[in-house]
Amino acid sequence: MKVRKEKLIKSLLSLGEEIYGQIDSQVFPSVELPSRSTSNIKYDEKLRQYVLGEKCIKRTSRNVRHIRPFTQLVWMGYMANQLINQGKTSTLRDMYYMAQAYDVNFKDQAESDDIITDLESLIEFSREDFHLFPEERSAIYGNLNIEYTVPKYEGKRLNLTVHPDGVMIGPALTSAEFVSTDAEIVICVEKGAMFTRFLEEDVHKKFKALLIHTAGQAPRGTRHMIHRLHEEMNLPVYVFCDADPWGMHIAQVIISGSANAAHLKDLTSPDAKWCGVWASDITRYKLPSEKITELDLKRLRELERDPRYREELWQREIKVFNDIKRKAEQEAFSRYGLTKIVDEYLPHRLDEMKSY
Numbered sequence: 001m002k003v004r005k006e007k008l009i010k011s012l013l014s015l016g017e018e019i020y021g022q023i024d025s026q027v028f029p030s031v032e033l034p035s036r037s038t039s040n041i042k043y044d045e046k047l048r049q050y051v052l053g054e055k056c057i058k059r060t061s062r063n064v065r066h067i068r069p070f071t072q073l074v075w076m077g078y079m080a081n082q083l084i085n086q087g088k089t090s091t092l093r094d095m096y097y098m099a100q101a102y103d104v105n106f107k108d109q110a111e112s113d114d115i116i117t118d119l120e121s122l123i124e125f126s127r128e129d130f131h132l133f134p135e136e137r138s139a140i141y142g143n144l145n146i147e148y149t150v151p152k153y154e155g156k157r158l159n160l161t162v163h164p165d166g167v168m169i170g171p172a173l174t175s176a177e178f179v180s181t182d183a184e185i186v187i188c189v190e191k192g193a194m195f196t197r198f199l200e201e202d203v204h205k206k207f208k209a210l211l212i213h214t215a216g217q218a219p220r221g222t223r224h225m226i227h228r229l230h231e232e233m234n235l236p237v238y239v240f241c242d243a244d245p246w247g248m249h250i251a252q253v254i255i256s257g258s259a260n261a262a263h264l265k266d267l268t269s270p271d272a273k274w275c276g277v278w279a280s281d282i283t284r285y286k287l288p289s290e291k292i293t294e295l296d297l298k299r300l301r302e303l304e305r306d307p308r309y310r311e312e313l314w315q316r317e318i319k320v321f322n323d324i325k326r327k328a329e330q331e332a333f334s335r336y337g338l339t340k341i342v343d344e345y346l347p348h349r350l351d352e353m354k355s356y
Contacts, residue, residue, distance in 0.1 A: 005084065008130060011123040012081045019074065030060035031073065033122040034263060041262045043307040048255075048270035050262040052121065072115045073122070075104045080119065080130035087151040089131040089171045092116065121263035128174060128221055138222040139166030141199055142183050142210035146176040166199065166213060174221045178232055184208040185350075186229050188272075190216060190241040190250055194330045194341070201342040207350065210235070217250050223267040226254060230269045237272035238350065243279055243287070244327035245299040248314070256308045273356060274313070275349050279320035282328045285345070288335055289326040296327060313356060 015031070022029040034040070035055040044051045059066045059073065079098070083090060090098070096112040099105060106112040116127050127133070144160045150172045157179065160167050167173060187209045189195050195213035198204075204211055210229065214222060229235050239254050241247030251274040257267055282289050292300075303309045304318050321327070333341040 004129065008123070008125045009081070009084060011125060012077055012084075012130075015077055015123060016081075028060055028062035029070075030058055030062070030066075031070070031122060032056050032058050033118060036117070036121060036263065038259070041259050045307075047265070047268075048308075049257040049265075049268045050259050052262050069115065069118075072099075072104055072106065072112075073118055075099065075102060076115050076119045077123070080132070083131040089133060092127075092132065092134050095132060117260075117263075124263070126220065126224070126264050126266065128171070128224060131171060133171050133221060134219055137215040138169045138219055139195070139213045139215075140169055140173070140210060140225065141166035141195075142181070142204040144181040144183060144210055145179040146173065147179050148172055148176050150175060160210070161204070164199070166195065166211070169212075169219075169222050169225055171221070174225050174228075178228070181210065181233060181235075182208060183210045183233075183235060186210045186212060186226060186235045186237045188212045188214050188218070188226065188237065188239045188254060189330070190214055190247060191330050194240070197338070198342065201339060203342060203346070206342070207346070214250065214254070218254055220261065220267055223254055223257075223269075226272070227266055227269050230271065237269050238275045238353065239272055240275050240277065240330065242327070242329045243277035243282055243289075243332075244292075244329075245296050245303060245321065247277070248274070248303060248309075248317070249299075252308050252314075273353050275353055276345075277328060277330055277332075279317045279324065279326075281345075282326050283320075283324060285333070285336075287328045287332040289328040289332065292321065292325045292327050297322070297325075 019029045033056060034052045035057050036052065040053040040055040041050050042053050059070050061067050061070050092113055093109060096106055096109040099112065116132065120126055140160055142160055146158055146160065148154060148156045153172065185207065189198065192213060192215065195211060198211050203209055212222065212226065226237055230237050239251040241250045254269060255272045256270060261267055281287060300318055300321055309315065309318065333345060
């Protein structure tokens with residue numbers, strides 16, 4: 001973490017020195033950054049994620065239309081440096097309002113967020129690295145000892161079974177050092193009700209697992225946490241979501257990332273496995289289900305063409321969705337009582353995944 005921080009500071013200082021150097025040479029300052037247009041986003045078969053291609057765009061103060069976004073980008077770099085050096089954190093919303101104090105105005109938060117993404121692609125570090133986070137909403141639970149690295153808590157250790165509802169995955173946790181664990185796997189679940197059920201049924205003990213509640217689409221900090229647990233602790237990752245096209249996508253973003261984050265490399269876990277709930281589980285377990293909508297069918301057609309869904313399992317389940325035209329939620333297993341999903345479905349599926 002310390003080495004990464006040093007590299008980030010060096011990257012920001014290098015950006016500042018480049019701009020100052022241009023001004024000192026009496027030329028209009030400019031920056032060149034990777035294009036994030038859809039035509040420049042490619043799926044890398046080797047990395048198993050989307051990446052940016054070689055196309056770049058130039059943002060120069062010589063062009064009157066570029067002055068506003070150029071100034072916003074420079075200010076954002078300045079604030080990133082301030083957050084790091086002062087050991088402070090901020091949120092995307094907070095940054096949008098903070099700009100007004102510096103007379104650097106954004107028309108809305110979407111514009112502010114877009115400039116933050118520009119800075120990420122320019123310096124090749126994520127916003128989380130320079131202490132800028134969305135609102136936290138996901139959680140983790142299990143026998144993992146961590147050591148904080150944030151100011152005022154440096155060196156303090158915590159076991160992640162300390163809170164019965166799980167520990168919020170926020171800035172302090174995503175930057176902490178992993179000390180030790182007896183866990184053998186990571187289980188990610190989309191829904192809060194299922195996460196709570198797993199806690200109540202001691203899934204973390206029965207399956208020697210770290211449990212992560214993604215709260216729908218996993219926030220980037222959570223995806224980074226999952227990535228670190230796999231890479232640093234060598235833990236296999238299993239993802240459980242609703243049996244619908246959107247649940248499939250939630251799992252796939254954890255596995256291979258998204259086009260929106262194609263400029264980042266530490267948010268994916270390519271070896272993670274989508275474990276359900278599958279379309280075929282709806283008929284296998286006779287789960288309560290709903291009819292698929294036209295919007296769902298449209299999404300399925302998009303997934304069918306997406307290179308990330310080429311593998312046999314994904315294509316098979318997409319076909320089943322199209323055939324049965326039904327979808328189901330994780331909670332549908334409650335039809336059979338409170339513990340069936342833990343006593344029967346979960347051990348069977350984890351054992352089944354050994355062949356995938």
